[in-house]
Amino acid sequence: MSGLLLVLLVALIFVVLYQVARSSEMVARIQGEEIFDKKRNKILAFSMLVVYAAFMVGIYYCHQYMMPLMAPEAASDHGQSYDFMFEITCYVTGAIFMLTQFLLFWFSYKYQRSGDRAPYYFAHSTKLELVWTTIPAIAMAVLVAIGLKSWFAMTDMAPKGAMQIEIVGKQFNWISRYPGPDGVLGKRYFTNINDKDNLLGLDWKDQKNMDDIIVPNGELRLVKGKPVELIIGSRDVIHDVGLTHFRMKMDAVPGITTRIWFTPIITTREMQEKTGNPNFVYELSCDQMCGKGHYSMRAVVIVETQAEHDIWLKKQQSYYAQNHPEVNPPAAESTSAPVDTTKKITMK
Amino acid sequence: MSNEATIHQHDVHTHDDHSHDDHSHHEHAHHEHKQHFLTKYVFSQDHKIISRQFLITGIFWAIIGGLMSVFFRLQLGFPEETFKVLSTFLGDWAPNGKMDPEMYYGLITIHGTVLVFFVLTAGLSGTFSNFLIPLQIGARDMASPFLNMLSYWFFAVAGIIMFVSLFTSTGPASGGWTTYPPLSALKEASMGSGIGMDLWLASMSLFVISSLLGGLNYIVTILNMRTKGMSMTRMPLTIWAFLFTAVLGVLSFPVLLSACVLLIFDRHMGTSFYLSEIYIAGKALPNVGGSPILYQHLFWFLGHPEVYIIMLPAMGMASEILSTHSRKPIFGYMAMVLSLIGITVLAFLVWAHHMFVTGMSPFLGGIFVLLTLLIAIPSAVKVFNWLTTIFRGNIRFTVPMLFALGFVSLFISGGLTGLFLGNSALDIHLHDTYFVVAHFHIVMGISAFFGMFAGVYHWFPKMYGRFMNNTLGYIHFFITFAGSYVIFWPMHYEGLAGMPRRYYDFTNWESFKQFADLNQMISIAAIIVFFAQLLFVFNYFVSIWKGKKVTTQNPWNANSLEWTTPILPGHGNWDGPIPEVHRWAYDYRDNGEGGDFIPQNVPLRDGEESH
Numbered sequence: 001m002s003g004l005l006l007v008l009l010v011a012l013i014f015v016v017l018y019q020v021a022r023s024s025e026m027v028a029r030i031q032g033e034e035i036f037d038k039k040r041n042k043i044l045a046f047s048m049l050v051v052y053a054a055f056m057v058g059i060y061y062c063h064q065y066m067m068p069l070m071a072p073e074a075a076s077d078h079g080q081s082y083d084f085m086f087e088i089t090c091y092v093t094g095a096i097f098m099l100t101q102f103l104l105f106w107f108s109y110k111y112q113r114s115g116d117r118a119p120y121y122f123a124h125s126t127k128l129e130l131v132w133t134t135i136p137a138i139a140m141a142v143l144v145a146i147g148l149k150s151w152f153a154m155t156d157m158a159p160k161g162a163m164q165i166e167i168v169g170k171q172f173n174w175i176s177r178y179p180g181p182d183g184v185l186g187k188r189y190f191t192n193i194n195d196k197d198n199l200l201g202l203d204w205k206d207q208k209n210m211d212d213i214i215v216p217n218g219e220l221r222l223v224k225g226k227p228v229e230l231i232i233g234s235r236d237v238i239h240d241v242g243l244t245h246f247r248m249k250m251d252a253v254p255g256i257t258t259r260i261w262f263t264p265i266i267t268t269r270e271m272q273e274k275t276g277n278p279n280f281v282y283e284l285s286c287d288q289m290c291g292k293g294h295y296s297m298r299a300v301v302i303v304e305t306q307a308e309h310d311i312w313l314k315k316q317q318s319y320y321a322q323n324h325p326e327v328n329p330p331a332a333e334s335t336s337a338p339v340d341t342t343k344k345i346t347m348k
Numbered sequence: 349m350s351n352e353a354t355i356h357q358h359d360v361h362t363h364d365d366h367s368h369d370d371h372s373h374h375e376h377a378h379h380e381h382k383q384h385f386l387t388k389y390v391f392s393q394d395h396k397i398i399s400r401q402f403l404i405t406g407i408f409w410a411i412i413g414g415l416m417s418v419f420f421r422l423q424l425g426f427p428e429e430t431f432k433v434l435s436t437f438l439g440d441w442a443p444n445g446k447m448d449p450e451m452y453y454g455l456i457t458i459h460g461t462v463l464v465f466f467v468l469t470a471g472l473s474g475t476f477s478n479f480l481i482p483l484q485i486g487a488r489d490m491a492s493p494f495l496n497m498l499s500y501w502f503f504a505v506a507g508i509i510m511f512v513s514l515f516t517s518t519g520p521a522s523g524g525w526t527t528y529p530p531l532s533a534l535k536e537a538s539m540g541s542g543i544g545m546d547l548w549l550a551s552m553s554l555f556v557i558s559s560l561l562g563g564l565n566y567i568v569t570i571l572n573m574r575t576k577g578m579s580m581t582r583m584p585l586t587i588w589a590f591l592f593t594a595v596l597g598v599l600s601f602p603v604l605l606s607a608c609v610l611l612i613f614d615r616h617m618g619t620s621f622y623l624s625e626i627y628i629a630g631k632a633l634p635n636v637g638g639s640p641i642l643y644q645h646l647f648w649f650l651g652h653p654e655v656y657i658i659m660l661p662a663m664g665m666a667s668e669i670l671s672t673h674s675r676k677p678i679f680g681y682m683a684m685v686l687s688l689i690g691i692t693v694l695a696f697l698v699w700a701h702h703m704f705v706t707g708m709s710p711f712l713g714g715i716f717v718l719l720t721l722l723i724a725i726p727s728a729v730k731v732f733n734w735l736t737t738i739f740r741g742n743i744r745f746t747v748p749m750l751f752a753l754g755f756v757s758l759f760i761s762g763g764l765t766g767l768f769l770g771n772s773a774l775d776i777h778l779h780d781t782y783f784v785v786a787h788f789h790i791v792m793g794i795s796a797f798f799g800m801f802a803g804v805y806h807w808f809p810k811m812y813g814r815f816m817n818n819t820l821g822y823i824h825f826f827i828t829f830a831g832s833y834v835i836f837w838p839m840h841y842e843g844l845a846g847m848p849r850r851y852y853d854f855t856n857w858e859s860f861k862q863f864a865d866l867n868q869m870i871s872i873a874a875i876i877v878f879f880a881q882l883l884f885v886f887n888y889f890v891s892i893w894k895g896k897k898v899t900t901q902n903p904w905n906a907n908s909l910e911w912t913t914p915i916l917p918g919h920g921n922w923d924g925p926i927p928e929v930h931r932w933a934y935d936y937r938d939n940g941e942g943g944d945f946i947p948q949n950v951p952l953r954d955g956e957e958s959h
Binding site: 082125195248 | 433434436450451530531538545623625636640641676677678680681682705721724725728731732733735738740741743744750756760764767768771772773777780781818819821822826830833834851853859862863879882883934936937938959
């Protein structure tokens with residue numbers, strides 16, 4: 001019923017608008033088309049200025065409203081240089097935007113039709129055209145240079161000693177795998193996968209798998225100041241590891257291994273203090289359409305200190321041990337572990 | 349094929365046997381030739397009727413696609429609420445007024461597909477290439493009116509199949525308009541990958557055929573059937589734009605067809621072009637060795653030129669309209685043509701900038717960055733030339749002029765954000781966020797729509813012999829222009845904050861939930877703008893029968909040849925011989941008799957040099 005009313009209302013508005021429109025044409029006929037047109041042209045020319053002013057004020061208020069809602073400062077060293085490059089591009093494009101929009105609206109107003117001025121026959125000027133081919137070309141060259149420098153730096157090999165974590169997408173959650181004490185991720189193959197006791201299809205013939213740790217909710221635990229390389233995979237369709245706060249993103253493609261690396265520089269706790277939001281948390285979002293649950297494919301990223309990380313790591317049981325308690329009883333916790341961590345820290 | 353041959357071969361009534369013969373057979377011209385309704389309006393081979401068929405079908409699809417966006421904007425703006433209207437339209441897909449995520453994804457997929465292909469490709473270049481090419485180059489019809497008719501009917505059938513797919517029990521295709529496999533290849537992966545996806549593929553394949561038939565026809569017609577004196581450099585920029593649009597389509601659409609065919613093989617014949625090492629629905633699939641990235645390469649090899657297939661006609665029409673209503677020649681005609689050529693060539697060399705985050709070789713990525721940002725140069729040239737065209741003009745703020753100005757504004761805004769996305773180092777954060785949504789909606793969605801609206805308002809008098817209502821046109825312009833910015837400008841910020849596109853609900857995300865109020869505001873604006881478009885539709889159809897009649901042959905005082913035809917040209921376009929062309933299309937200057945324009949068919953005056 002209310003739907004019908006709404007339709008009727010819209011139809012009514014249209015009819016009223018149409019009648020108003022018709023009557024304005026009648027007015028035109030009565031006043032004389034020419035005089036009416038002239039008047040209208042003047043009003044519309046002026047409206048170009050109004051539209052321009054509203055446009056600029058709108059942009060200003062939009063900016064004021066949005067800025068407090070934006071993501072906090074980048075939490076990775078790469079992200080910091082990203083933000084810098086973004087700013088430069090903003091200035092370049094912003095300048096062109098301001099100039100061209102201003103000219104567009106100003107010319108529209110300024111050169112409205114008037115009886116006493118003939119339009120200027122101006123069809124060609126090699127000089128002008130060269131100028132505005134060259135200037136964008138130079139601007140583009142600068143942007144490309146900055147961009148490629150940053151691009152090749154970020155896509156270069158991860159530094160030696162970077163922490164490796166595997167992150168695998170499936171419909172609709174993430175699974176992460178840590179290499180365990182041996183520091184190496186073992187082999188895995190998709191035919192070994194089963195949802196009961198081998199989520200990622202680890203090859204149990206590979207000894208390097210025996211100490212690997214799997215976190216089924218995809219939680220990523222990163223260490224502040226330590227480069228991390230993410231080894232990215234997918235079990236079924238294409239997903240995408242989106243790390244907004246670190247300004248990073250990479251597809252997870254079935255059958256292909258992709259990688260990204262970066263160095264987190266702000267811990268979760270520090271970021272909570274910086275933003276004043278006790279609930280702040282780094283999130284990993286799936287950024288490639290992957291089906292019904294795409295929008296809920298979330299994992300949490302925790303950036304912590306090396307000491308905190310080691311404590312967490314020590315509590316973890318290897319995936320093999322979890323699923324084969326009869327074969328391999330949980331390894332007795334090594335008492336030397338804390339010593340190891342301090343060593344690691346001091347070595348760093 | 350010559351003009352005379354075209355007409356005779358297809359038994360269309362022509363009024364002169366020798367186009368450039370001064371002697372025309374006037375007694376012949378008034379001979380009434382009764383045509384059956386079916387051959388005149390349905391299976392017509394008249395390019396003008398076909399163009400109207402494309403336009404009206406495009407309008408139909410624009411309403412469907414727009415309505416879909418209203419539905420999913422309701423979900424995005426009001427994720428907690430229920431809407432009865434959703435259950436009314438979507439039935440079981442929205443039980444109790446709450447949209448199912450599968451349907452949400454179906455709606456965004458079909459919204460994208462329909463607007464990109466059916467509205468902004470067929471509805472835009474199909475309409476205006478058909479309408480303007482013969483009229484502006486001085487031809488009786490297309491080189492092959494029959495293929496031209498087929499082109500429309502393939503499009504119509506493609507549309508019917510797509511429409512049917514909306515009513516299947518598993519819903520329409522729902523993997524996004526790019527339909528990346530494996531999601532789109534595996535029935536297990538989503539409901540939309542069932543029969544809906546098969547219908548999508550069938551529909552797109554037919555659409556490719558339609559587009560090829562049309563495109564080949566446009567190219568042949570432009571190259572071979574120009575009237576005497578219409579050298580390539582005297583053609584209006586609209587025709588140049590349609591020519592390159594057609595070239596882009598003919599060279600890139602077949603690649604989409606191959607992508608579709610391989611996907612059909614993968615879906616039904618057990619091949620592994622796009623599939624490898626997949627474990628889904630509790631079992632490992634036998635497919636090994638394929639690559640989903642291959643599909644992306646094939647798709648974007650069309651997908652990127654497609655953007656220019658959409659943009660070029662809008663650019664061409666905006667050039668023509670800005671010049672006509674500023675009463676000034678287009679500035680830098682040759683530069684405009686060269687920049688069209690530049691865009692066309694580069695359009696084929698940049699596709700992989702949609703794939704910076706797929707893990708492709710960084711070196712290759714670097715090359716695509718370079719080539720992508722090169723496109724900014726011809727685009728910048730065009731913008732500066734448009735600005736110089738209105739500079740010191742004598743602007744008449746007609747409705748088409750306003751839309752052309754709006755086009756330039758939107759093209760600038762949307763084009764500049766391309767510099768962020770084309771630069772891989774910046775794209776890596778912005779990819780697949782609302783920044784992308786904002787960018788492409790402004791630059792190729794709204795601005796192409798503005799070019800299309802400008803074209804409809806400008807050439808409506810030629811199509812129907814009546815004007816569209818001005819006042820409604822102005823209301824339409826201001827609401828749409830303001831609304832477009834209100835909807836899409838804030839989305840840049842959302843994208844910068846990392847808000848991913850194609851999300852059904854953001855309430856559970858600590859990083860994105862702060863935009864709830866904003867999403868609500870955007871949804872309200874989108875709904876208002878949608879209704880403003882219905883105002884245009886209303887105006888369009890009412891004006892066909894009730895609009896103010898055109899009383900003069902050349903209501904805009906324009907130079908190009910379509911305004912030398914009768915007010916309502918019949919099939920064959922000119923009653924007498926086809927006019928001969930003596931000058932370029934932009935001689936907006938003192939004609940020596942108080943007029944401010946000199947049509948193309950006016951011979952050069954003594955001592956006058958042609959441009």
